[in-house]
Amino acid sequence: MSKRQLPEGFQDLEPYLEWSLATDRERSIKRQTSPMTKITAFYQAVVPRMDEILAYLEQYPLEQVPADAQRLFYLTLSLAKIAPAVEMYGEPVPEGLDTLRLENIDIYPTRS
Amino acid sequence: MALGKNKWHDRYPELGTGPIPVEPYVSPEYFEQERDRIFRKTWLNIGRVEQIPQPGDYFVKDLTVCNTSILVVRGKDGEVRAFHNMCSHRGNQLVWDTKGRCQTFSCKFHGWTYALDGSLRHITDEHNFFGLKKETLGMTPLAVDTWEGFIFINVDPDPQQALSEYLGKGLRTSITGYPFEDLSTNCFSWHTDVQANWKVAKDAFQEVYHISTLHRRIIGDVYASKANPYANALDFTLYPPHGRVSLSANPGRKLTGVESIVQGFGSTVLQQNNSASEELPAGVNPTGYPHWSFDGLALFPNCLIYVSKGTYLTHIFWPITENLTRWEIRTYSPQAETLSGRFSQEYGKVSFRDTLLEDASTLERTQTMLRSGAKKEIVLQDEELLIRQHYKVTESFLNA
Numbered sequence: 001m002s003k004r005q006l007p008e009g010f011q012d013l014e015p016y017l018e019w020s021l022a023t024d025r026e027r028s029i030k031r032q033t034s035p036m037t038k039i040t041a042f043y044q045a046v047v048p049r050m051d052e053i054l055a056y057l058e059q060y061p062l063e064q065v066p067a068d069a070q071r072l073f074y075l076t077l078s079l080a081k082i083a084p085a086v087e088m089y090g091e092p093v094p095e096g097l098d099t100l101r102l103e104n105i106d107i108y109p110t111r112s
Numbered sequence: 113m114a115l116g117k118n119k120w121h122d123r124y125p126e127l128g129t130g131p132i133p134v135e136p137y138v139s140p141e142y143f144e145q146e147r148d149r150i151f152r153k154t155w156l157n158i159g160r161v162e163q164i165p166q167p168g169d170y171f172v173k174d175l176t177v178c179n180t181s182i183l184v185v186r187g188k189d190g191e192v193r194a195f196h197n198m199c200s201h202r203g204n205q206l207v208w209d210t211k212g213r214c215q216t217f218s219c220k221f222h223g224w225t226y227a228l229d230g231s232l233r234h235i236t237d238e239h240n241f242f243g244l245k246k247e248t249l250g251m252t253p254l255a256v257d258t259w260e261g262f263i264f265i266n267v268d269p270d271p272q273q274a275l276s277e278y279l280g281k282g283l284r285t286s287i288t289g290y291p292f293e294d295l296s297t298n299c300f301s302w303h304t305d306v307q308a309n310w311k312v313a314k315d316a317f318q319e320v321y322h323i324s325t326l327h328r329r330i331i332g333d334v335y336a337s338k339a340n341p342y343a344n345a346l347d348f349t350l351y352p353p354h355g356r357v358s359l360s361a362n363p364g365r366k367l368t369g370v371e372s373i374v375q376g377f378g379s380t381v382l383q384q385n386n387s388a389s390e391e392l393p394a395g396v397n398p399t400g401y402p403h404w405s406f407d408g409l410a411l412f413p414n415c416l417i418y419v420s421k422g423t424y425l426t427h428i429f430w431p432i433t434e435n436l437t438r439w440e441i442r443t444y445s446p447q448a449e450t451l452s453g454r455f456s457q458e459y460g461k462v463s464f465r466d467t468l469l470e471d472a473s474t475l476e477r478t479q480t481m482l483r484s485g486a487k488k489e490i491v492l493q494d495e496e497l498l499i500r501q502h503y504k505v506t507e508s509f510l511n512a
Contacts, residue, residue: 057451081462084463
């Protein structure tokens with residue numbers, strides 16, 4: 001049996017790990033290139049679990065998130081990314097400028 | 113809310129009711145006049161003090177419209193200074209990255225080195241030059257000042273007005289007390305180049321007439337309601353050359369599923385119904401409307417600041433040519449303290465960004481058709497007051 005990727009109690013979401021993406025750009029591309037059937041399936045799997053997921057994630061300070069919880073968190077960011085597609089458009093992206101043309105810029109200082 | 117025909121025109125009859133010409137949107141000659149008489153003469157918002165919190169922090173702003181690149185730096189004395197980003201030797205651009213922190217600026221060409229206050233400190237192989245006076249060879253400074261944490265520069269070597277005078281007492285007073293500093297700890301920022309005149313881009317964000325049509329699927333019912341189907345403004349107040357619009361929210365709007373989840377963790381979008389806005393200064397939500405959404409400040413020439421409860425955002429439109437614009441969008445909010453808060457911010461960011469994609473869908477198409485020459489004029493309705501004002505103000509600058 002392969003190693004558990006998501007925290008105890010959330011393994012039923014492991015079929016959706018392809019949505020656990022670390023960057024906004026990856027999530028944008030995933031949304032843009034996925035058919036609505038896949039987007040909707042992911043939405044329907046995660047939304048009913050959101051209260052549990054957010055309550056679980058609350059326990060970790062931002063700097064000390066274990067890898068499995070981090071993967072779960074990235075799933076929530078993908079949910080944020082695709083929710084308007086399901087709830088508002090009925091298609092992956094709104095009719096408009098190509099999403100990748102809006103480039104993310106980090107204007108604040110980067111501190112290590 | 114009382115909805116009356118022509119009510120904004122009645123308040124500002126000097127702006128007229130007629131069409132405005134297409135020429136300002138397409139003419140290279142007009143663009144050159146805007147460059148010389150507006151962008152080279154007025155105060156321009158180029159960023160926030162939070163971009164350079166510590167001595168030695170700097171950022172570079174390419175200001176194509178003024179044919180320069182600007183270096184903004186916080187000195188050892190804590191002062192914010194701005195310089196043309198140029199070495200005094202043979203003119204090379206001094207700093208090549210977009211932001212950073214350093215003790216001195218050293219030219220990559222021949223190693224001339226400048227202090228944070230712009231003074232020249234080191235000339236490589238100095239004794240081979242001919243009687244140079246180092247104290248006259250510092251970086252060339254620009255007029256710089258701040259207002260509510262926004263950094264403004266003016267490339268005019270002798271600005272006709274101080275920044276505070278340019279913004280005007282009325283506008284400044286109206287927003288005094290808004291918590292810009294508290295809300296600026298977290299910033300999401302995007303930019304893109306759109307093939308449209310900078311005013312086509314700006315116009316799209318200084319009217320809400322388009323919301324019930326263009327954004328009908330995502331935010332159509334956020335602002336429009338049965339009582340106010342076209343999301344007419346609560347108020348327009350002009351502080352020439354600037355102006356402000358105040359907008360209501362739809363109190364009857366039902367949240368979507370994910371919006372309901374997000375709401376528990378604080379929102380980071382303007383799309384909200386601020387039934388309790390008493391925490392904000394009196395000048396914000398000027399009509400005291402119970403279902404207020406946001407106020408939009410239009411700073412002439414190219415900056416819009418939308419303030420809401422708990423978040424604000426800016427649009428800045430940088431002309432490149434008469435047909436090309438660098439469009440910068442920044443949203444500001446407090447730093448999320450938890451992963452749930454970050455999820456909530458992410459949702460706010462995504463849904464806002466989606467509305468931007470919709471907004472942008474019209475810009476290049478509009479420019480293409482304005483360039484066709486098929487029509488010489490465009491027409492404006494009463495709620496498009498800020499577009500009308502921009503045109504009138506521009507004319508006064510060009511004819512001054």
